[in-house]
Amino acid sequence: MQLVTDIPSLKGIIEEKKQKGLSIGFVPTMGFLHEGHLSLMRKAREENDFMVISIFVNPLQFGEGEDYEEYPRDLERDTALAESTGCDLVFSPSVSEMYPPGYATFVQVEKLTEGLCGASRPGHFLGVTTVVAKLFNLVRPDRAYFGQKDAQQALVLIKMVEDLNMNLEIIVLPTVREPDGLAMSSRNKYLTSEQRKEAVVLYKSLKVAEALIRKGEREAEIIKENMFKTISEAKQAQVDYIEIVDTKQLSPVSRVKGRCLIAVAVKFGQTRLIDNVLVEV
Ligand code: AMP
Numbered sequence: 001m002q003l004v005t006d007i008p009s010l011k012g013i014i015e016e017k018k019q020k021g022l023s024i025g026f027v028p029t030m031g032f033l034h035e036g037h038l039s040l041m042r043k044a045r046e047e048n049d050f051m052v053i054s055i056f057v058n059p060l061q062f063g064e065g066e067d068y069e070e071y072p073r074d075l076e077r078d079t080a081l082a083e084s085t086g087c088d089l090v091f092s093p094s095v096s097e098m099y100p101p102g103y104a105t106f107v108q109v110e111k112l113t114e115g116l117c118g119a120s121r122p123g124h125f126l127g128v129t130t131v132v133a134k135l136f137n138l139v140r141p142d143r144a145y146f147g148q149k150d151a152q153q154a155l156v157l158i159k160m161v162e163d164l165n166m167n168l169e170i171i172v173l174p175t176v177r178e179p180d181g182l183a184m185s186s187r188n189k190y191l192t193s194e195q196r197k198e199a200v201v202l203y204k205s206l207k208v209a210e211a212l213i214r215k216g217e218r219e220a221e222i223i224k225e226n227m228f229k230t231i232s233e234a235k236q237a238q239v240d241y242i243e244i245v246d247t248k249q250l251s252p253v254s255r256v257k258g259r260c261l262i263a264v265a266v267k268f269g270q271t272r273l274i275d276n277v278l279v280e281v
Contacts, residue, residue, distance in 0.1 A: 001083045003090045007138060010091050014052075014140055022049035026141035028132055031055035031092075032072040032186035033081045036176040040145040041085040043173055052139050053082055055092040060099070061127025067270070072189050091139070098134065107133040109156045109163070115250050116152045116263055117274065120240050128153055129160050136161075141168050149175040149183050151261055151276045152250060175275070177203065183275045195268040198234035202264050202275040205230040205242070209262045213279055218255045220244040223262075231266055240265035240272060247278065256281055 004010045017024060025048030027040045037053075045051045055078055062068035075092060082090050106126055112118075113125035136144065146154045154172045161170055175183050181203030182188065182196075191199055205227040212223050224242045231237050245252055247259045256279065263276035 001079070001087055001090065003079055003092065005092055005094065005097065007093065007097060010089075010138055013089065014138070017050045018140060023142045024048055024140060025051045026135070026139045026144045027051075027053045028135050028144070028146075029053055029055055030057045030071065030186065031078050032074055032189070033078045034176075034184045034186065036147055036149060036184040038081065038085055039176050040147060040173055041082065041087060043171070044143065044145045045086040047143060047171075048141075050088050051086065052089045052091060052141070053087055054135055054139070055090060056098065056131065056135075058098075058127055058131040059095055060130055061124050063121050063123055066121070067187070067190075070190070072186055091135075098131065106130045107160060107164075109159050112152070112156050112159055112250055115245065115252070116241060116243055117265065118152070120265060120272075125153070125156050129156060132157055133160065133164070133166075136166055136168065143169045143171055145171050145173060147175060148172050148278075149185070149275065151263060151278075155247075155250065181207075183273075185273060187271055187273065190271040191268055195236055195271065198236055199266075199268060199273060201231045201234040201237055202266055202273055204233075205264055206262055206275060206277045209244075210277060210279060213256055213281060218257070218281070220252070220254050220256060223256070227262075227264065231264070234268075236268050238267040240267055 025044030027044050029037050057071050059068050079090055107129040108126050109129050118125050158170050177183055180200045182199050208226050208230045209223050227242050231239055243263050245261050247261050259280045261276055265274045
C-alpha cells in the first residue's frame with residue numbers, strides 16, 4: 001500500500017492505472033477510521049481493481065466554533081487499518097496542498113443543502129461538495145462509496161455527480177452501528193462515559209418512529225413528538241433537529257407516505273451526533 005501526500009504523485013499513479021484499464025474504487029474520509037469506514041473500504045476492495053482512500057480533515061466543511069482543531073487524527077493507526085482491508089493507496093494531503101494560497105473555486109449544490117444539517121451548519125455542504133469534486137478529479141474513480149449515516153451528504157453528492165456530468169457511480173452503504181445501536185462515528189470519541197450511554201437515544205428515537213409507523217401512525221408531528229420524548233430521556237441531550245422528509249427533495253412531510261427519511265441531530269455538550277433511517281409505507 002502506498003501513502004501519498006502530494007497531488008503530482010497521486011496524478012502520476014492514477015494515470016498509470018487508467019492506462020492499464022484498471023477500475024478504481026474510492027472512499028473519501030476524514031480519518032480516525034472505524035468499522036463504518038472499513039465497511040465502505042471492503043466493498044470498494046471487492047468491486048474494483050485499484051482501491052484508494054483519502055484521509056483529509058477538510059477545514060472548508062467546518063463552521064466557525066466547530067471542531068476542526070479537535071477533530072481526532074491518527075494517520076499511523078489509519079494506514080494500518082486501511083492496509084488490513086487491502087487498500088492500495090492512501091491519499092492524505094495537507095491543507096495547503098488542497099487549498100494553496102489564492103484558491104478561489106467552490107462547488108455548490110442548491111436546495112438539497114438548505115434543510116437538515118445544511119440549516120444547522122451553514123457552509124458545511126459547500127465544503128463537502130468542493131473537496132469531493134476535487135478528490136474525484138484527482139482520483140478519477142469508477143465508483144465512490146459513501147455511508148447512509150450521512151444520508152443528506154450522499155444525496156447531495158449524487159446530485160453533484162448528476163448535475164456536473166461526472167463519470168462515476170456513487171454507492172451508498174448501510175450505517176454500521178455499535179452493539180447498542182449507536183451509529184459509529186469518529187466524533188463518538190468526544191463523548192464522556194455518561195454521554196456515551198445516553199447517546200443511544202438517537203437510535204432509540206428512530207426505532208420508536210419505525211414502531212409507530214408499523215402500527216399505522218402517519219402524522220409526522222405525532223411521530224416527531226414521540227421521538228422528542230425518547231431523546232429527552234437523556235439528561236444531556238439537546239435536540240438540534242428531528243425531521244421527517246421525502247427522499248427526493250428532502251422537504252419536510254406532514255404525513256408519512258412512500259419513502260421517507262427520518263433524521264435526527266442531537267448535541268451532547270459540544271458533540272453533535274446525527275443518525276437516520278429510511279422508511280417505506
Ligand atoms: P467521515 O470520515 O466521517 O467524513 O466519513 C467518511 C465516510 O464514511 C462517509 O461516506 C460517511 O458516511 C461514512 N461513514 C461514517 N460513519 C459511518 C457508519 N457508522 N456507517 C457507515 N458509513 C459511515
